Amino acid sequence: MVCEVARRFDVTTGLIYTWRRQALAQDAGPAFVPAKLVDVPNNGCAAEPAVCVDFPSGVKVRIGAAAPCELAAAVMRALK
Structure with a gap:
């Protein structure tokens, strides 16, 4: 699955794992909010x-x- 996403967006699988690790390391609270x-x-x-x-x-x-x-x-980061 990671390989498919990497291929689709022309990035390396390592970059996806790096983004994942960075996202998990942040104490940013909820990652998603309701949108309309x-x-x-x-x-x-x-x-x-x-x-x-x-x-x-x-x-x-x-x-x-x-x-x-x-x-x-x-x-967004400055105003959170």
């Missing part, structure tokens, strides 16, 4: 798919589809 699709008014912004996250603190973040993954991850 909602219609958001454009408000004059470019119409592009985005991820909207509402943090328990009340902070709301909208990450555009063109944002680099590293940037999105850094924002």
